[in-house]
Amino acid sequence: MxxxxxxxxxxxxxxxxxxxxxxxxxxxxxxxxxxxxxxxxxxxxxxxxxxxxxxxxxxxxxxxxxxxxxxxxxxxxxxxxxxxxxxxxxxxxxxxxxxxxxxxxxxxxxxxxxxxxxxxxxxxxxxxxxxxxxxxxxxxxxxxxxxxxxxxxxxxxxxxxxxxxxxxxxxxxxGSTRVRLAVTGRASHAALDPEGGVSAIDELVDQLRMLRTVVADPNLVSEVLCNVGTIRGGGRANVVPADAEAEIGLRFVDPATEAQVLSAIRSLQPIRNGARLQVDLLSHRPxxxxxxxxxxxxxxxxxxxxxxxxxxxxxxxxxxxxxxxxxxxxxxxxxxxxxxxxxxxxxxxxxxxxxxxxxxxxxxxxxxxx
The missing domain is CATH 3.40.630.10 (Zn peptidases)
Known part of the structure; x- marks a missing residue:
């Protein structure tokens, strides 16, 4: 042919x-x-x-x-x-x-x-x-x-x-890694019992700020690309939200930086008493x-x-x-x-x-x- x-x-x-x-x-x-x-x-x-x-x-x-x-x-x-x-x-x-x-x-x-x-x-x-x-x-x-x-x-x-x-x-x-960061708080009436609740959304926001600090660490070997792609949580403005989560996309140039950042994310701890964190690795390409x-x-x-x-x-x-x-x-x-x-x-x-x-x-x- x-x-x-x-x-x-x-x-x-x-x-x-x-x-x-x-x-x-x-x-x-x-x-x-x-x-x-x-x-x-x-x-x-x-x-x-x-x-x-x-x-x-x-x-x-x-x-x-x-x-x-x-x-x-x-x-x-x-x-x-x-x-x-x-x-x-x-x-x-x-x-x-x-x-x-x-x-x-x-x-x-x-x-x-x-x-x-x-x-x-x-x-x-x-x-x-x-x-x-x-x-x-x-x-x-x-x-x-x-x-x-x-x-x-x-x-x-x-x-x-x-x-x-x-x-x-x-x-x-x-490298490309997708992580889900899920927060469990405690629901309560936002006006009648605001102190009885633990806001999962507030906790998630603060955890994402911590994540920004992790990926911007000047001691990392190379640049990290970090994108918070989705956020979900809460239901009503008069209810302290009990659940919130974010899906995060991370891109790495070298294995050392990748290992350091993922270890830091897995080690995140709740800021609020009564809040719980769960980190799930959704996909990982080294x-x-x-x-x-x-x-x-x-x-x-x-x-x-x-x-x-x-x-x-x-x-x-x-x-x-x-x-x-x-x-x-x-x-x-x-x-x-x-x-x-x-x-x-x-x-x-x-x-x-x-x-x-x-x-x-x-x-x-x-x-x-x-």
Whole structure:
């Protein structure tokens, strides 16, 4: 096939995946996506197994080859609810640009892996393993164990999330942690018995002020991003509120700062007599600071790119993903191997078809050892 024919075939497959709307925690939708992927991977010569979790279905595909395998990492869930195709983000293919919910983040990346595997069939190449999880967009709460299992014995890992806007790979990513801080107080009439109550909302406000002090500590190794994303509590202005809670998003650059801040949050103590605090870790992606081994993997990918007339670079990224776990485990890791485009989690989500073919060619070259 020439480039035009190959691009058309890939976009046709991308349409099939995109038209299965697969928001996180939609078990039936993830089953459909994995059924389709499993069919394609078996046809490409892979040993395929499917792994159910409470959040949906996951896929692991092994392709035999030389040496310890390279782990290729992706996810099937999107941030878009069912019905998005009929409203805010319809499927559009105008040749060079393809639009639709999840095309950039990251169903196109799943097809880069598959198309490279098909090109390599019958040729000498490195062994590789594919894992596609169903719940990455919500922090992989049910699949971190599967990721660890799939990473055992691999020589390196490549994530197929979207790249930097200029196509650069992601080497190192901020850690991402979601924490719920819940306060239990004691209800009372705000006018008739104000002293008999313990305001959970007042306690929560003061605890959030303490949290600001923790994350702004000048002795921390690196900056912490802290966002109080939601607050809930109380019911009526004439009742001292007995319950309040906040969900907090934290981003870390390095593991030492991450450990220090999370320890401090877990150690928060009530200020008011009668108030109780509970800290729940909702999701946790560890900080991944690029290592020498990560840089060596980037260098090998750059050399493969040069060999086929491409140029590739890499640098750290702010957003977190499944490669945070793999990189933090010491597995040589890069991310951002999906095609160029834009609009992740936005109504202008799209990919560039030409970049899809470029990524397939680069992965083929790297896995073949060119």
């Amino acid at each position: 020439n480039d035009t024919e190959q691009a058309k075939a890939l976009v046709e497959r991308l349409a099939q995946l995109t038209l299965i709307e697969s928001p996180s925690l939609d078990v039936a939708a993830s089953d459909k996506v994995v059924d389709l992927l499993a069919h394609w991977w078996r046809a490409a010569g892979a040993q395929v197994r499917t792994v159910p979790t409470s959040a949906g279905m996951n896929l692991v595909a092994d392709i035999a080859g030389d040496g310890d395998p390279i782990l290729l990492v992706g996810h099937s869930d999107t941030v878009w609810p069912v019905g998005t195709l009929r409203s805010d983000v319809p499927w559009v293919d105008d040749g060079e640009v393809v639009r639709g919910p999840g095309v950039y983040d990251m169903k196109s990346g799943l097809l880069v892996m598959l198309a490279a595997a098909e090109r390599l069939r019958g040729r000498s190449h490195r062994a590789f393993r594919v894992v596609v999880v169903c719940d990455e967009e919500i922090g992989s709460p049910t699949t971190s164990g599967l990721l660890r299992e799939c990473a055992a014995g691999v020589r390196a890992a490549i994530g197929f999330e979207s790249p930097h806007p200029d196509g650069a790979l992601k080497v190192g990513r901020r 900080a991944w600071r690029a290592s020498d081994a990560d840089e060596e993997l980037l260098y090998a990918l750059s050399a493969a790119a040069t060999g086929i007339g491409q140029h590739i670079e890499g640098r750290p990224a702010a957003g977190a993903g499944d490669t945070n776990l793999l990189g933090s485990l010491g597995v040589p890791t890069v991310d951002g191997f999906g095609p160029r485009g834009g609009g992740a989690h936005a109504v202008d989500e799209h990919i560039l078809t030409s970049s899809l073919l470029e990524r397939v060619a680069l992965l083929e070259a790297f896995l073949s050892g060119k």
